[in-house]
Amino acid sequence: MDLIEEAPARRRRGQELEDALLDAAWDELLESGYAALTFDAVAARAGTSRTVVYRRWPTKPDLVRASVARAGTRDRVPAPDTGTLRGDAIALLKRANETRLGFAAVLSVHLGQYFQETGTGPADLRELMIGGRATTLDDILERAVARGEIDRAVLTPRIAALPFDLFRQEVLMTLKPVPLATITEIVDTIFLPLVGLRPLA
Known part of the structure; x- marks a missing residue:
């Protein structure tokens, strides 16, 4: 029986990746609150690495400000x-x-x-x-x-x-x-x- 290989996941870049990270951070805030928010949790929810998050927002307050700004305007x-x-x-x-x-x-x-x-x-x-x-x-x-x-x-x-x-x-x-x-x-x-x-x- 022939095996069907799964296509590799499409790599997100630029604004698409940034939006996915900020949406993940917002969802983490809703579920866990600021005190429990971690870069690792955001990265895992977005399906990427901690380094990818940290490179864009060096501190947790930076990430929170950006995620709140997106959440307030996206809908x-x-x-x-x-x-x-x-x-x-x-x-x-x-x-x-x-x-x-x-x-x-x-x-x-x-x-x-x-x-x-x-x-x-x-x-x-x-x-x-x-x-x-x-x-x-x-x-x-x-x-x-x-x-x-x-x-x-x-x-x-x-x-x-x-x-x-x-x-x-x-x-x-x-x-x-x-x-x-x-x-x-x-x-x-x-x-x-x-x-x-x-x-x-």
Whole structure:
């Protein structure tokens, strides 16, 4: 009987390899936390060697920053477009329930030692993740301004960030999806009045 030889595994290079390493580091953070994170574990999960990881990120904090930055941006999807700011804001927060709980868990539970070692906080990682780019919420607000639904002058940085700030606080306090009733309350009773819109009766 003829033997069928398996084809050798395709060697990953460049961005493909780097993404695989960062995804592996993120999964290790989710499962084990920062204190237990090792280069060997990341390398094993990614199917490569410790040297390959270490060559790119010489320290554990370097690796964590890079993995958090990738995790925060890799799943970004187009902003919802329901035709109203209210509809868009509620749809965006509902989507965040599906995509951001793991990120919140890492920030609140698994990175305490990292913050102590580096003298930083969650806001620093968030800034690294965004990197000066417009967020999906920014896109939603820009469309509302373009429709004439709201006045750009009312969108101070604090007000513009408010829906996600309140959503994030709920997640960090419970580590559970935010109920739809709470999302609706954030949008209708707090956010919309601040931008000059009347909530639905």
